Amino acid sequence: MKIDMPKEAAEILNTLHEAGYEAYIVGGCVRDSILGRTPGDWDITTSALPMEVKKLFRRTIDTGIKHGTVTIMKGKEGFEVTTYRLDGVYEDHRHPKEVTFTRNLIEDLKRRDFTINAMAYNDKEGLVDEFNGIKDLENKIIRCVGDPSKRFEEDALRILRAVRFSGQLGYTIDPETAKAAKELAPTLSKISAERIQTEFIKMMTSMHPEVIRDAYELGITKVFLPEFDECMECEQNTVHHCYSVGEHMIRAAMEVPSDKVLRITMILHDIGKPRCKTSDEHGDHFKGHALEGSIMARGIMRRLKFDNATTDSVCNLVRCHDIFMKDEPNEFNVRKTLYHVGPSNFEDLLKVKRADMLAQSAFKREEKQKRLERLADIGHEILERKDCLSLKELAVGGKDLLELGVGPGKEIGLILNNMLMDVIKTPSHNDKEYLIKHLANYKNNLQD
Numbered sequence: 001m002k003i004d005m006p007k008e009a010a011e012i013l014n015t016l017h018e019a020g021y022e023a024y025i026v027g028g029c030v031r032d033s034i035l036g037r038t039p040g041d042w043d044i045t046t047s048a049l050p051m052e053v054k055k056l057f058r059r060t061i062d063t064g065i066k067h068g069t070v071t072i073m074k075g076k077e078g079f080e081v082t083t084y085r086l087d088g089v090y091e092d093h094r095h096p097k098e099v100t101f102t103r104n105l106i107e108d109l110k111r112r113d114f115t116i117n118a119m120a121y122n123d124k125e126g127l128v129d130e131f132n133g134i135k136d137l138e139n140k141i142i143r144c145v146g147d148p149s150k151r152f153e154e155d156a157l158r159i160l161r162a163v164r165f166s167g168q169l170g171y172t173i174d175p176e177t178a179k180a181a182k183e184l185a186p187t188l189s190k191i192s193a194e195r196i197q198t199e200f201i202k203m204m205t206s207m208h209p210e211v212i213r214d215a216y217e218l219g220i221t222k223v224f225l226p227e228f229d230e231c232m233e234c235e236q237n238t239v240h241h242c243y244s245v246g247e248h249m250i251r252a253a254m255e256v257p258s259d260k261v262l263r264i265t266m267i268l269h270d271i272g273k274p275r276c277k278t279s280d281e282h283g284d285h286f287k288g289h290a291l292e293g294s295i296m297a298r299g300i301m302r303r304l305k306f307d308n309a310t311t312d313s314v315c316n317l318v319r320c321h322d323i324f325m326k327d328e329p330n331e332f333n334v335r336k337t338l339y340h341v342g343p344s345n346f347e348d349l350l351k352v353k354r355a356d357m358l359a360q361s362a363f364k365r366e367e368k369q370k371r372l373e374r375l376a377d378i379g380h381e382i383l384e385r386k387d388c389l390s391l392k393e394l395a396v397g398g399k400d401l402l403e404l405g406v407g408p409g410k411e412i413g414l415i416l417n418n419m420l421m422d423v424i425k426t427p428s429h430n431d432k433e434y435l436i437k438h439l440a441n442y443k444n445n446l447q448d
Helices: 007-018 028-035 050-056 105-110 133-139 148-154 157-169 175-190 193-204 209-217 226-232 245-253 260-268 289-303 308-320 331-341 343-358 365-385 398-403 410-425 432-437 439-444
Strands: 023-026 044-046 060-064 069-074 077-083 085-087 099-101 120-122 126-128 278-280 283-285
Touching: 007 023, 007 044, 007 050, 007 069, 007 077, 023 028, 028 120, 028 133, 050 060, 050 069, 050 077, 060 077, 085 105, 105 126, 148 157, 148 175, 157 175, 157 193, 157 209, 193 209, 193 260, 209 226, 209 245, 209 260, 226 245, 245 260, 245 343, 260 289, 260 308, 260 343, 289 308, 308 331, 308 343, 331 343, 331 365, 331 410, 343 365, 398 410, 410 439, 432 439
Parallel strands: 044 077
Antiparallel strands: 023 044, 023 120, 060 069, 069 077, 085 099, 120 126, 278 283
16 A cells, blocks of 8 residues: 655655654544545654654754654644654543653554554555554444543543544444443543534534434533533424424534534524423424524533634524515515624525525425525625615714714614614615704614
């Protein structure tokens, strides 16, 4: 087997070899190369100690020298070089208390998470595959190296990574690995929100976002997304649906492109339904679930340490996803929607609504499709016409009101908002002379 690696990685291996040390590319880059995928990183493992590595290269960074990792800079690109090591006791289900360096490659590979990530390669010796990673790649299996319980006890994040790799590669988790993951899933509570978020995003933007169903069945979502578990257990007795709330959200996530905002939106868009559910002789109802869901989504995303921009985009889409389910779109209510969701998010809203529809029952599917097409047509016309949809596009600003003796203070903002609502209803009113002429009306309509 021959793996083509970047010349910079090959140069690093050659330098280490010429100095008398062992060195291999290792882990994900080997796996991806075998699968014909383009590796994101080229990690290197070596028998050389960190200080020995540093002596051989001109530009190095001590990225994790305590744990044996030195980054070698080649131009603007960095290559992590890590000394073979044995991990000590893991006291926090994430990091070893101490590491011991070794000169034995196999001992280093033993500590890695999954067999498909525990292969090493160099041009001289070829592929080192002590744990049958190639076989598991061929059989499309995610299997821990050695005892899965021990691997997960060492690093609980590996439990979520197993599901994530399953989604990215379309593989099945080995039964013994799955059993250990289920038993030890509660230990994920020891992992930082930032780490959970990273794996959650990778899982949801993978080729198979439906693996979140596996995460639920293994007790993983119960730890970091218990609201989703409520949805999986919430049935929908209504002609519009044929799945539980959670299953509907999974299928909706499968209907949008592999985009972070869209996939997270779809797996949260009905998150408020269990808390809004009421039932009568006509079936189940979920009045107000979109607003409740947007509030819950914001809480979830803050808990998982999402950035503000992603959080705002997702919450806006969750809040607006259910509009026009029964009402026919018209210019006024579409402008209001564009105001709330933001013009830049309109195309995403259309994708969200389409996915939501496709994950429902076939009841009135044709009617819903036509309503969605009408929404798209009206929205595009409004955007092309460049109707006023925000305060910055309003013909009157705060400075104008100050010159007219209004404010300063909260009153200015309230007046401008009333003006904007009027203009959204009647675009021709976005005229400075008109807005000033009717200033008294906008004042009288102030509402705190």
